[in-house]
Amino acid sequence: MPKIGTQEIAKLLRGYAQRSALRGGNPYRAKAYSRAADSLTALAVPIERLIEEDRLTEIPGVGGAIADIILKLHRTGTHPSLEKLREEVPAGVLELLSLPGLRPEKVLRLYKDLGVTSLAELEEAAKEDRIKKAKGLGSALQTKILQNLAIAKSGEGRRGIVHCHTDASDGTETLETMAKATRKRGFEYFGVADHSKSAHYAGGLSLEEIKEQHQEADRLNKKFGKDFRILKGIESDILADGALDYPDDVLESFDFVVASIHGRFKLDRKAQTERLLRAVANPYTTIIGHMTGRQLQRRPGYEIDVEKVLRSCAKHDVAVEINAHPWRLDLDWRWHQAALEYGCMLSINPDAHSIAELDHMHWGVEMARKGGVPPDRVLNAMPLSDITRYLRQRRRSFARAA
Structure with missing residues (x-):
């Protein structure tokens, strides 16, 4: 059996944690597995390297016992105690x-x-x-x-989901499986946005893999017909100088681009703000992802001038993400009114890496409600016909400008 990677191990550990919690007994054991799964999901280096160098216990929350479990999961895809728990608690x-x-x-x-x-x-x-x-x-x-x-189920008037990952990068499911699960939930479109090439730790997409994914999206869209559509996107890394990590001729092949920071968090406030402003001004940027980079109970966000970035987003017609992942909830609800006053559109995105995480949308909806965001200021509250027209016109306008 081929060895499995970081995100799949994290998924198995999370299942381990959930089943342990359901079984009862020592509550700290379930929390320990859950914390280890969280740490693996945020891992910036390949798990293979840490195994090779015997450094698994350097991962926060991973002691000797959990390191042995991770090693077994990596090599075989399972573990005897996990199999026992699976028998006791169905998926x-x-x-x-x-x-x-x-x-x-x-x-x-x-x-x-x-x-x-x-x-x-x-x-x-x-x-x-x-x-x-x-x-x-x-x-x-x-x-x-x-x-x-x-x-x-209601989704508070939302019409589609954007910013989701598949097994082409660090998600756990295929494009087809994620799209069908989205349609089953009553949404009109699924916006795939796998990681870009700089995110090597997350299996970022090569040019050939982008081409293959677009062909697969075209094939599936023919099957889905006119009432549901896969939108072709990418989560493009914002490099240290604010550039996106694909050339323009590649970026123009996408329906939308989520531009996000995934590294160099310790730049000073001015440099980090300038970095974001350059990304916002890039004509191919559609959405700024998790603007402040915070992970709740794990790390604070990086230092930026949020107001300056919001004004720039309004100026360049770039939507501001409300990342609905419960670790992020970024942009924080306390900034939503400022975003609205400056004229920004927002986009409620689950940042889903699995089918279950599609349902993170409700956290984003709750945050938008708390921030007083009306549906007409939410990008993915647009019906399919409107968002496809909007994205098409946007691409045409910067093609003319070029």
Whole structure:
């Protein structure tokens, strides 16, 4: 069996953590696995190098025991104790943990007492009043579950999802699988935005891989027909000097470009701001991704003049991302009113690397609500016909300018 990479190991460790939490027992064990998975997801060097150099325990949260598990997962794709946990807790039960407010002990009770093994079965049980009648669950939990399911399904008027990753870079699923999961959730478009070539640690796309992905998107779009579409995007790294990491003739082949900083976080405030301003002024930039670079409970953002960047985004018609990943929630809701006053559009993006992470959208919606962002100022609240027209006109305008 081929050895598996960092993101797949992180996914398996997270499943390990979730199943351990559901099983009960020592709560710190589940937290330790979860922390190790978080650290692997943010890893800036290939896992193979750390294994080769016997440096796994240098990863935050990885001690000797977890290092042994990581090594086994890397070499075989599984681990005996993980297989045992899989027998005890089916994969579908883990879906339930994605619903806000549903704690592991409640999920376990829903599974063991009511046989609930998916979100669809959870909704059915709630609508049939079975949760209300169950010991240790009750009517308050049932009401909360129905409310949160409604939020997740409604999408508050949003029409599509952009800024998602596939297994072409550091995601876990194929383009087709991610697109179909997005369509199944009632959205009109899926904007793929895999990592660019500078993100070598995340399997950034070569020119040949971009061409292959675009061909695959064209093939799938023919199958989907006119009511759903894959938009061809890229998450292009902003280099230290503010340039994007593909030449213009490559950037113009995309429907949209998310420009993001993934390194050199310690530049001073002036240099970091200038770096972002140059990226915003690039005519191929459609969205500025996770503008401040913060990761909640992990690292602060880098120092920038947020107001200056927002004014530039408004001037150059570049949308500001509300990154819905629960580690990021960036741009912070406290800046949303300033963004609106300067004239910015915003874009609520899940930064999804798996099917489950598509449902991070609800966190972004909650943040936009908190920041007072109306739907007409959200890029991906546009219906499919409007966003394709907008992106096409935008490309034409800078083609004329060139």
